[in-house]
Amino acid sequence: MTPILSTKGLTAFYGDFQALFGVDVEIAPGETVALIGANGAGKSTFLRSIMGLIRVKPEMIQLDGRPVGGEPPHRIVSGGVAIVPEGRRLFAGMTVEENLRVAIDNASGRDGTWTLDRVFSLFPILKEKRREPAQRLSGGQQQMVSIGRALLNQPRLLLCDEISLGLAPRVIREIYEIMPEISEAGTAVVLVEQDVSLAKQASDRLYCMLEGRITLTGRSGEISRDQIAAAYFGGS
Numbered sequence: 001m002t003p004i005l006s007t008k009g010l011t012a013f014y015g016d017f018q019a020l021f022g023v024d025v026e027i028a029p030g031e032t033v034a035l036i037g038a039n040g041a042g043k044s045t046f047l048r049s050i051m052g053l054i055r056v057k058p059e060m061i062q063l064d065g066r067p068v069g070g071e072p073p074h075r076i077v078s079g080g081v082a083i084v085p086e087g088r089r090l091f092a093g094m095t096v097e098e099n100l101r102v103a104i105d106n107a108s109g110r111d112g113t114w115t116l117d118r119v120f121s122l123f124p125i126l127k128e129k130r131r132e133p134a135q136r137l138s139g140g141q142q143q144m145v146s147i148g149r150a151l152l153n154q155p156r157l158l159l160c161d162e163i164s165l166g167l168a169p170r171v172i173r174e175i176y177e178i179m180p181e182i183s184e185a186g187t188a189v190v191l192v193e194q195d196v197s198l199a200k201q202a203s204d205r206l207y208c209m210l211e212g213r214i215t216l217t218g219r220s221g222e223i224s225r226d227q228i229a230a231a232y233f234g235g236s
């Protein structure tokens, strides 16, 4: 099966500073893959490269086998990729529903199964708060809006950048509980996570990154804590 996403020898730079050194990652349609690594390992840079926010060579990133590296973000989004960005980045002055409707408008013309009602059934609290300004919601509820907004782009590949960051454990559980429904809809997911055990539980496969390189990959259920520790911190 052609992977929905593959990166081949992906390198990325900020000016002269090299942040990624030949990253090879493959994700099958509908698969959930976790990307873990310490602060500064390059996880966000990896996501930014896919989204077209960093200049890379075309063949370094392939969507459905088609080279797309360096294409502008709107082309990547219309190719079926959506991101839940770190820090959520909602339109603070808009209501919950208005935030979600922006994505519906952007996705017009793209096929998909996500509707406002489906997002509300995933996160019922958002239906209750649909007329409230997004900025008045709790951090967890804002994260739900951010996920809902990404889903309404009808992605076949959803990139999640540290969605658990700063949230209470109960809220994190609530958010992660809906992940299987996203997979069942056929959407592949990349979970960038600092919380290693959460990443392991929630994914089919896992990649660990250290200083811009993949240091470990395998099925999440088969990787040991010791293997992760070595790959995460370096040394052996």
Ligand code: ATP
Binding pocket: 014, 017, 019, 037, 038, 039, 040, 041, 042, 043, 044, 045, 046
């Ligand atoms: P975090 O968990 O802190 O977000 P990360 O694994 O996502 O970490 P990146 O943010 O991708 O790591 O950073 C990778 C490297 O690139 C780091 O050394 C970081 O300092 C550097 N870097 C990130 N953004 C920039 C930038 N805009 N300009 C220069 N260097 C950057």
